[in-house]
Amino acid sequence: MLSFLEGHTSEVCACAWSPAGSILASGSGDSMARIWTIADVMSRSSLQNEHSSVVVLKHVKGKTNEKNKDVTTLDWNKFCSAPPASYPSGMGCASCGHVKFKAGSARHGVFRVEGRLLATGSYDGQARIWSTNGKLKSILNKHKGPIFSLKWSKKGDYILTGSVYKTAIVWDVKAEEWKQQFEFHSGPILDVDWRNNVSFATSSSDNMIYVCKFGESHPIKTFSGHQKVVLLFLFSFSSGKKGDMWVSAKHYFVWAKLTVSNGTPTGSLLASCSDDITAKIWSMKQDKYVHDLREHAKEIYTIRWSPTGPGTNNPNKQLLLASASFDTTVKLWDVDQGRLICSLNGHRGPVYSVAFGPNGEYLVSGSLDKSMHIWSLKECKIVKTYPGSGGIFEVCWNKEGNKIAASFADNTVCVLDFRM
Structure with a gap:
């Protein structure tokens, strides 16, 4: 069953489910974010927001400046x-x-765990914190240019932002002020992510990845090896290996749980991908990548960790990395061996976004070919396909695993009721 949420007047570039339940946030080029409360029962032909309520978060008062209106990124506190x-x-x-x-x-x-606060980053260089009822609680203003990436810390007391003007800033949420500014990159910062509550990583168009820590004036670790723009990278907290390993990817990165030798889950895998057509896996114990993943034929746009492996809710399933590319494919990788498990072929255009279901059995992909595919990872094949009327910029799965959202270039948000 599908529900199309209408109201944005420009392309919808970001969407994210709150961990609190059936609450979805979307960000658009119309200078607005929206918080949708989605009903449990949806109609297959719903086109008029019949099964949702919405709160509009206006980022610009009065006449919109076309050059700085976009809501570029958003994240729920966890x-x-x-x-x-x-x-x-x-x-x-x-x-x-x-x-x-x-x-x-x-x-x-x-x-x-309940996402009751939404942070948004905007082309105007400001980060904002909102409550679910639409109240603007804080404006974080120090960046001199567009914010491309924003993440809450693990404990929810800090927000990390990365800007096109080469800076990353850690903000104290309670004090509503910046805690430390980091200026190591020579190009725009395209993605940021937390390793733990005191350290994080940044990636940039300068091809570099830096790991930084509060109070330190220099990076505590530097990774170089990509030959073109590092667009995304993710930390992983799940691995069957002992020790500190990272996987690197193009547009963003996330820490996953890792079971290290003392049994303590720590962020130890980092994934990054790049315009150089590779994704890489890095270790904190060495400077050179551990695995160089080279099966794509064109630029890799995004990567995701599976919610599987030791330290996750699915500890008996293998940890995987998914990569999506302009070559129209999604590829699944064995993280331990650095080898290709299977290639998911079905899209006819660049694949911009992928997301694993919370049980690790399914994956959803969204493409500029205007279609959304749901894949069985056990069989490596499509189980459902949903056509849209615009290119898809982002897809995401709610924590219960029964709803999928997608943001479209035709100004709409689609919510799919998924049950197998």
Whole structure:
């Protein structure tokens, strides 16, 4: 079943599900982000937002400046920044809605993960923090140019931003001020991601990846090896290997859980991809990449880690890396061996976005050919296809695994009700 969410007046370049449930955020070139609350039951022919409510987040007041209006990136907070003792058992945190359960209960000491704050980055160089009811809580203003990437820290107390003007800034969310500015790159910063709550990595058009840490005036690790723009990279926290390893990719990167020798999950895999038609795997123990993935025929636009392997909710499944390319294919990689498992062929245009389902059994891909494919990873084949009326910039899966969202160049957002 499909639902098309209308309201944006320009291409929708970003979308993201809140970990709080059926709440979806979208960002557009119309200077607005929108927060959609999606009903559990959707009509196959819904075209008039019948099964959703929406809050509009205006980033520009009055007449829009065409040169700086785009909402370029967005991210939901996932952890509570307030100390557990700051609110009573059974009550929610005032800032994020996380719940501390009463002593003696089966879930005592467990905090429910809920995305109640949305951070957006914009072409005007400002980062903004919003509540789900549309209230603008903070404006973070120091960058001199467009923000291309933005991420909440693991604990939710900091936000990391990267700008076209070669700087990355860590912001203290509670104090609403910048904590430290990092100026190591010689080109625009295209992606940022956290390793843990005090260290992170940045990638740039200068082909470099730097790992940085609070209080340090120089990078604690430098990776070089890509021959063209490093657009994306992701840290992984899941691996069957002991030690510190990273995989690098083109547009963004994420840390995944890794079971190291002492059993402590730490960000140890980094994935990066580039216009040089490669994705690479790096180790913190060495400067040169561990694996050089070279099966694509054109630029690799994006990569994603599977939610599988030790330290994840699917510990008995193999950790995979997916890469999507302008060559119209998605490829699945064995991370330990650095080898190609299978090539997913079915799109007729560049593939801009991929996302794994939360159980690691399915993958969704979105392409400029206006189609969205859902793949069975067990069989490496398409199980469902959904045509759209515009190129697809981003796809994402909600945490329950029953809804998929896609953002389109024709100004719409599509939500698919997925059950196999």
